[in-house]
Amino acid sequence: MTETAVGSAGVESAAQSKSQQAYAAVKARIIEGTYTPGYRLVLAKIAEDLGFSVVPVREAIRRLEAEGLVKFERNVGATVSGIDPTEYLYTMQTLSIVEGAATALSAPLIDSVAIARARAVNAEMRECLEHFDPVRFTALNQDFHSVLFEHCPNPHILDLVHRGWNRLASLRSSTFRFVPGRAQESVREHEALLQLIENAADADTIEKAARQHRAATLDAYLSTTT
Amino acid sequence: MTETAVGSAGVESAAQSKSQQAYAAVKARIIEGTYTPGYRLVLAKIAEDLGFSVVPVREAIRRLEAEGLVKFERNVGATVSGIDPTEYLYTMQTLSIVEGAATALSAPLIDSVAIARARAVNAEMRECLEHFDPVRFTALNQDFHSVLFEHCPNPHILDLVHRGWNRLASLRSSTFRFVPGRAQESVREHEALLQLIENAADADTIEKAARQHRAATLDAYLSTTT
DNA sequence: AGGTACGAAATCGTATACGATAACTATGAC
DNA sequence: GTCATAGTTATCGTATACGATTTCGTACCT
Structure with missing residues (x-):
């Protein structure tokens, strides 16, 4: 685990089309931060970089556009989506909703083994707080x-959850909006969430908790700016 | 109003790229049912139809794929997404969640004029029931x-709501899964929803009602098959 | 000096062309 | 009669090429 780019598209094994390769390559560069927000994505340049022609690269960029990682302007070009606070709010709010739903739907299917694994991950997150390692913290999250x-x-x-995560990753939000107190709280909320799942709380309670978990991070950010 | 294809992409006015034109054209054909589920989308053929080359058409198809309206298989081709009951369930469930959220978020911003307009639409829907016009009913919905x-x-x-709607439209679900009793119920639920909004019910109540409104249609379908 | 207009460079958008892959068909063996 | 196999056709995937559009720089005018 602890991969960077998440999504349903990286599953293929053997004969990947160049279009897919280009998609994966550019996406990875955005997620890992090689291409930072605002970065100008010149088709010909990327094509040369990868050793492809422009057509598959163009296709890849368009796909990334559909996912919101890239902005494409006619006859002008593509840029990595920027750090618009409004976009951040939209994304976090949407994530709050879809994560809440995903958690509630998944809860009845989570067995004790999985719970234990989640606890282990959460313990690692706690360690990250001591060593102050925000990047790893986010990955573990x-x-x-x-x-x-x-x-x-x-x-x-x-899939909607993954899209949201990728979007946040491209915004690099986790690193520069690392509200210290919030991280500790987050770890505690994880444990509380696990207990709700263990005790087979009703779907509504779990959904609210999961939703609030994300919403609290948004609130923490909003409180720093306003 | 009463348009067929919904979405954020049809806003452009003047110089549309051929890629966008192709996207709009194919999308419209899928929504209106010219291209039915399972229909084989041959790039060269569509390109000839529109008078374009294959490149922009290909791009358009890929975009439709990202929205779930089309399935694309490497070296095989594209087909209009089919009537998979599982897909239907996924889509309806997701819609239930995002519509619920959208309704709850919008509720405080809906004024009495809008309420009146919604009531008028709902009245038209009631008429549709008497004349048995499922297509128009769905559009009005x-x-x-x-x-x-x-x-x-x-x-x-x-945007997520619109994607869900388009997907359902492509499945033609509304026409052949028209559970009679359900439609009447739907109209009643609309009125109930309006009253909740008018009385400024709390967000949670409104969200649950809106979510249940969609979920009930799914349940009605499930009860007919199982 | 500042602004405008013209021209050059960069980049995008699309067409055409061709190699690669899969689907189809027909032929022959069992 | 059925199955396997080889050849043909259809279609996709990608490269290359060129026209269209924007952007940037420079020279000229005020």
């Missing part, structure tokens, strides 16, 4: 929720 | 909810 979502019965919703 | 979502503060969520 995704791992934590990924464990819960392992048997999510609705792949569409899971 | 979208209109009804569109009125409520007019000032939705989160465009991302609204």
